[in-house]
Amino acid sequence: MAALLIAPGLLHGELPHLFHVGGISARTAKVLCPGGRPTHEPLLWFGGPRRPPPRQLDLPWEPLLTTAELRRGLAYYGSGARLQALAAKLLAGQPIKVYALGGSVTGGGGSSYPPATAYVSRFFRWINATFPHRDHVFVNRAIPASTAFLFATCLSHHVPADADLVTLEFTVNERKEAPFTSIERRAFEQLLRRLLAYPGRPAIMMLHHYSWFESTGDGLNQGLYYAEPESQLSTLAQFYDVPVLSVRAAVWRLMAAGARHFRVNKVTLKDRTHRYLQNGTWLERTLPVSAQGPLAKLAFYYVDSLHPYDPGHQTLAELLVHPLVRAVREVEAGESLGEDDVRHAAELTGPDLPPPMIPGNVDEEPGACALLGDFKGVVVERQGFEYRPERPNASEFRNQKWGWTSSRPGSWAELEVDTQQGSGHAEGDTLLWLSHLRSYAGMGTARAECRDGCVCNSTTLDGTWEQRVSLFYMTRFPVSRHPRCRIRVTVSDQPGAYSADNGHKVTLVGVMVTHVPLAGAGSLAAVQQLEFDV
Ligand SMILES: *[C@@H]1O[C@H](CO)[C@@H](O)[C@H](O)[C@H]1NC(C)=O
Ligand SMILES: *[C@@H]1O[C@H](CO)[C@@H](O)[C@H](O)[C@H]1NC(C)=O
Ligand SMILES: *[C@@H]1O[C@H](CO)[C@@H](O)[C@H](O)[C@H]1NC(C)=O
Ligand SMILES: *[C@@H]1O[C@H](CO)[C@@H](O)[C@H](O)[C@H]1NC(C)=O
Numbered sequence: 001m002a003a004l005l006i007a008p009g010l011l012h013g014e015l016p017h018l019f020h021v022g023g024i025s026a027r028t029a030k031v032l033c034p035g036g037r038p039t040h041e042p043l044l045w046f047g048g049p050r051r052p053p054p055r056q057l058d059l060p061w062e063p064l065l066t067t068a069e070l071r072r073g074l075a076y077y078g079s080g081a082r083l084q085a086l087a088a089k090l091l092a093g094q095p096i097k098v099y100a101l102g103g104s105v106t107g108g109g110g111s112s113y114p115p116a117t118a119y120v121s122r123f124f125r126w127i128n129a130t131f132p133h134r135d136h137v138f139v140n141r142a143i144p145a146s147t148a149f150l151f152a153t154c155l156s157h158h159v160p161a162d163a164d165l166v167t168l169e170f171t172v173n174e175r176k177e178a179p180f181t182s183i184e185r186r187a188f189e190q191l192l193r194r195l196l197a198y199p200g201r202p203a204i205m206m207l208h209h210y211s212w213f214e215s216t217g218d219g220l221n222q223g224l225y226y227a228e229p230e231s232q233l234s235t236l237a238q239f240y241d242v243p244v245l246s247v248r249a250a251v252w253r254l255m256a257a258g259a260r261h262f263r264v265n266k267v268t269l270k271d272r273t274h275r276y277l278q279n280g281t282w283l284e285r286t287l288p289v290s291a292q293g294p295l296a297k298l299a300f301y302y303v304d305s306l307h308p309y310d311p312g313h314q315t316l317a318e319l320l321v322h323p324l325v326r327a328v329r330e331v332e333a334g335e336s337l338g339e340d341d342v343r344h345a346a347e348l349t350g351p352d353l354p355p356p357m358i359p360g361n362v363d364e365e366p367g368a369c370a371l372l373g374d375f376k377g378v379v380v381e382r383q384g385f386e387y388r389p390e391r392p393n394a395s396e397f398r399n400q401k402w403g404w405t406s407s408r409p410g411s412w413a414e415l416e417v418d419t420q421q422g423s424g425h426a427e428g429d430t431l432l433w434l435s436h437l438r439s440y441a442g443m444g445t446a447r448a449e450c451r452d453g454c455v456c457n458s459t460t461l462d463g464t465w466e467q468r469v470s471l472f473y474m475t476r477f478p479v480s481r482h483p484r485c486r487i488r489v490t491v492s493d494q495p496g497a498y499s500a501d502n503g504h505k506v507t508l509v510g511v512m513v514t515h516v517p518l519a520g521a522g523s524l525a526a527v528q529q530l531e532f533d534v
Helices: 067-071 079-090 119-130 148-153 185-194 231-241 247-256 310-332 371-376
Strands: 017-021 026-027 031-032 038-041 074-076 097-102 137-140 167-168 203-208 244-246 272-278 280-284 370-371 379-385 386-387 401-408 412-417 430-440 447-454 460-462 469-480 487-493 506-516 529-531
Touching: 031 231, 067 247, 067 310, 074 231, 074 310, 079 203, 079 310, 079 412, 119 137, 119 506, 148 185, 148 506, 185 203, 185 231, 203 231, 203 310, 231 244, 244 247, 244 310, 244 371, 247 310, 370 371, 371 379, 371 401, 371 412, 371 506, 412 506, 430 460, 430 487, 469 506, 487 506
Parallel strands: 097 137, 097 167, 167 203, 203 244
Antiparallel strands: 017 026, 031 038, 074 244, 272 280, 370 506, 379 412, 386 401, 401 506, 412 487, 430 469, 430 506, 447 460, 447 487, 469 529
16 A cells, blocks of 8 residues: 555544444545545445455545556546656645546536536545645536537637646547547547647646446447447547546446346436437336435435436546546556657657548637636626626636626627638538526526627527526527627627516626537537536
């Protein structure tokens, strides 16, 4: 056991407690939750056959995966160079900046008490429990239903130049049947290339969640092991020396065998459906639901056809921890990659970025993106709109959520956006995504129309929302390409779909431009609006 990888309980001068009940043993250890407040992880894994904890990890929770499963789940490790650099930084007692990018699973979807029980928080908690530092920066940048394509456009907003580690979880959102030359795969490669080119040389890890029920094909209506896009994305990862963590490689056999915590014959939520193709036609069935007791539910891996339940989230977290532990060990053993281990041939243009793997994929400036602070200057003329913080009392600028706001019908703001940037090699449609506040009190609607340079059909932005939460939404509409596209947003007196009062408030916080041929863009084309925590 590496000297530094001691259980968090020991770091605080306490021994882990051992409970023995009828031959069943379960260990509890003090846990540091993200806020730093120590709590006890409940004894969730009580019962079932006893097995030794994996030797690799000291987790602030009772481990779920065995050593064999962890090693299988590390589907590709690569040279380890960037992870070792990260490990060296942690071993030197320095703080790191970690960014988790992904869709709803990364957002905690399926876990019982998000964010605490979700995989991202568990992973962050492990880092901070094993290498405690008050200045670590842990940021979850999930956007439900998002793909790599959407992150590639606004990447510098989501991940700053000095990031140390970035995790990517997009596999279940990316279009399954897409060739490497498709817009989706090319965008994924762009995302990897842009991250790898960051000056801080961040370590990147690709995490493949696996959806048993959505993995169909070749006569199987579920559980197809090799359902894409996992293999395609892993091929990209290999090309770029990016470690890959695979749920299917780690636990598919446990799912197929019906092992406790990995069962897939039921899901934990009621009335969840599963669509599948049988004999050329789409069929739909309601998935059988598990018993609802907390212990009974823990036998199952999924809450619905896509999202993992707590065992699934825990699996994802343990998979992410494993390669980092390996890198720490390599550094401690003096086995990290040295100068002599790397070829320095003159033909190699650079160690990190070879030419793109996908023929014809070119490094291109992304479409325009301006959110929050960067968005202020996008509004070039206005009447009745003010630049104000949505949460004035929040501690940091970023959390204050500044935007352009008005509550008076007839007020307008004019945005000037370059809708041409980054379109050099893109055929097809250019979309403008306007980010605005949706909330439950005082909110109204607005009309957006093209005034100068570009053309578009006018679109309605609806700021009303049924739930008692405030979100930033992105409403998209097609525009023509022009370096100075003028868009006017006018506050309307029409009520929104969920108007609860006579409010007319409209708050604009950002804009993003993407270029993609919508026909043939699969799931991408279906995304009309995005919840977006800017
Ligand atoms: C990490 O742990 C330290 C205590 O060692 C705590 O002060 C800090 O707030 C934690 N950071 C995060 C982001 O949880
Ligand atoms: C599939 O369809 C064909 C032709 O419609 C039919 O002959 C065959 O029995 C079907 N197979 C199944 C498994 O339903
Ligand atoms: C912010 O703080 C001030 C003074 O403490 C208070 O009056 C105001 O209501 C707060 N505003 C919000 C939006 O919470
Ligand atoms: C406006 O809408 C019409 C009808 O839906 C469509 O045919 C046309 O292409 C749209 N124009 C633009 C600029 O998007």
